[in-house]
Amino acid sequence: MRKTFFVQLLVVSLFSSFLAACSNDGTTTNEETNNLPDETDMRFPETVELDIPVYDRAFEGWNVSDNFYTRWIQEEFGDAHNININFVPIARASEVTDFQQLLAAGNAPDIIFHYDMPQALSYYDNDVLQPLDLEEIAKYAPTYWENLSETIEQYGVVEDEHIFFFADRPDVNNFVSIIRKDWVEQVGMKVEDLTSLEKLNEMALKWKEAGLGTLGGGLTADIYNYNYPFRDWPIDPEYRALYSDLMVADFTTKETELWLRNLNHQYHNGLIDQEFYLRADGNQIKSEFVAGRTGTYGEYMSSNTDIFEATVQNNPEAEFAVLPLYAGVPEGNVPQGRANWPFGLIMGVNEAATEEERIALWLYLEWMSQPDHLFFLQNGVEGENYTLDAEGIPIINNDFDGESALAMNNNKDYWSLVTEAPYFGSDELTRKAMKNFWSPPGYEYIVDDMFKYQDEGREFTTPDALFTVVIESQNRYQADLNALFQELYLEVALGPEEAFDENYEAAKQRYLNAGYQKILDEKQAAIEAGNFNYFE
Known part of the structure; x- marks a missing residue:
């Protein structure tokens, strides 16, 4: 049975919600209206308020809710549709x-989103999502529907209700693991020598002995795909379904034991x-790399990333390479990874x-699905943000x-x-x-190697x-x-090597008993009931 939404938070807002309901002449917030476009x-005959969530990634100087592009969207789309x-x-x-706090306070946007299905299902389970009318989507957002209808029909159904709609996902990815090439060569090795986890550890020992620095690291939290390189190949679909999860960490399998060891x-x-356990976010991990104290770092590439420039300012001799595909993989294994859905x-x-x-939302997705609108949002103003090459591909002006x-x-x-x-x-x-979007000037080879390893x-x-x-x-x-998990994995990882087996077994039982x-x-x-999809 689906639960009442976030009981603890609702207790706080219950009285104010009651007053709001009473002041609304007894109507509910989602009843039908005559104000149709x-x-x-x-x-629309009368102005409609459409609340759209947007990630705030704390970019310095960037106001996510009021900027050149939000104002352009309002002028080009909002004003045209009232x-x-x-x-x-x-x-x-x-x-x-x-999202939880906004939902409990009754101030949540019209879209509730997440990148991972377990959390999306959690929203559904807490009764904060309404079923979809697919004919309504097709009517008001025909371009969007044509692009995503198969995905919505195949993956958007939960317990026989149409609940989710999606964004498209072209098969591109810009995450890359970077290594200090000069450090590798300084200890008599080559980057291409890093063909296994064992070789990576051998190199890191040489770094230590040479007084260069260490491998980078950070606190493992929220994303639990750490043990994939330790897994068997080929995949057992049912085993993968049982133990792969982005919401709750797998802590009890042989693969996690190998990762922890x-x-x-x-x-x-x-x-x-x-002090990897103190690095709780990407900026903290990045600062160690930039300062020259660590020699590896994972980065989402973009043409205006400052990782290389900042590192060279502190370490003028620094050279960089992409960490080879097998560098973190135990000998005999394959470089398994979690692909996006x-x-x-x-x-x-x-x-x-x-x-x-809801109709305003479909109209917004329809407008956003038009190639010209997407191109402008993705690239900006021609002649300022970019110029076009002979094939019509934008060349970003990184100095603008x-x-x-x-x-x-x-x-x-x-x-x-x-x-x-x-x-x-x-x-x-x-x-x-x-490649144009993701290549900082002078580091195009990083993106080339990123593509190669992908x-x-x-x-x-x-x-x-x-x-x-x-x-x-x-x-x-x-x-x-x-x-x-935070407590137990650090207890095992930081505990004495000679006590590893004992510590891990005790931690594993605590985890199982706590609900796992x-x-x-x-x-x-x-x-066993067949209520899962597996993607070959």
């Missing part, structure tokens, strides 16, 4: 908490940042959204800092409602354009299974288990 120009668009900032680092070894032998943002309509707000300057991620947090990445008509042209590892990079029912125990125990066994049992029942 004209069939010809899709303009819709007032309010952009609601959602902190990327605490998005679930932000290696982390324990790296820590006690001085191969990894000795075949969709981008997972979205639902706020249960409190009215009919007119005028009013139409884009956010650091090419304005993605606005257009990600309809697609996760730009597309230029073919995979070849898209990759060429992405291609080489593609067959080993597969999506997690996708459950089609709510795993109730997952929602019930998630917060407690995530907090316990109940999650495994419920997942197993769902698997």
Whole structure:
């Protein structure tokens, strides 16, 4: 049975919500309205308020809810349809908490979104999403519907209700692991020698002995795909469904034991940042790399990233390379990784959204789906933000800092409602354009190698299974288990090497007893009932 939404938070806001309901003449927030748009120009007779969430990634000097592009959207789309668009900032680092608080206070935007299905299912389970009328989407957003209808129909159904709609996800990715090439060569090795985890650790020991620095590291939290390189190949679909999860960490498998044993070894032998557990966010990890204290770092590439320039300012001799595909993989294993699901943002309509707000949302997705509008949001003003090459691909002007300057991620947090990445008509042209977007001047080779390793590892990079029912125990125990995981994994990783087996066994039992066994049992029942999708 689906639960009442966030009971603790609702207690706080119950009285004010009651007063608001009483002052609304007894009507509910989502009853139908006569204020429907004209069939010809899709303009509402009376102004409609449309609240759109947008990630706030704390870019310095960037106001996510009021800037050149939000004003352009209002002028080009909102004014034409008599819709007032309010952009609601959602902190990327605490998005679930932000949504929970806004929902409990009755101030949540008309879209509730997340990148991971387990959390999206949690919103559904807490009764904050309304079922979708697919004919309504097709009527008011025909272009968007044509692009995403198959995805919505295949993956948007929960317990026989149409609940979720999605952004498209072209097969592109800009995350790359970087290594200090000069350090590698300084200890008599070459980057291409790093063909396994064992070789990586051997090199890190030489770094330590030479007084150079350590491997980079940070606190493992929220994203639990740390043990994929330790897994067997080929994949057992049911095993993958049982133990792969972005909401709750797998802590009890042989793969996690191997991951922890290696982390324990790296820590006690001085191969990894000795205060990795204090690096709770990317900026803290980045600062160690920039300062020259660590020699590896993972970065989302963009043409205006400052990682290379900042590091060279502190370390003029610094040279960089992409960490080879097999560098963190135990000998004999393959470089398994978690691929994205075949969709981008997972979205639902706020249960409190009215009919007119919902229709305004579909009109917004339709407008956003038009190639010209997407191109402008992704690239800015021609002649200022970019110029076009002979193939019509934008060449970014990295020095432009005028009013139409884009956010650091090419304005993605606005257009990600309809697609996760730009597309230029073919995979070849898209990759060429992405190289322009993602290559800092002078470091184009980094993106070339990033693409090369992506291609080489593609067959080993597969999506997690996708459950089609709510795993109730997952929602019930998630917060407690995530907090316990932080405690237990560090207790084992930082504990004495000679006590590893004893510490890990005790930690594993605590984790199982704290609710993880109940999650495994419920997942197993769902698997046996066939209530999951597995992607080959």
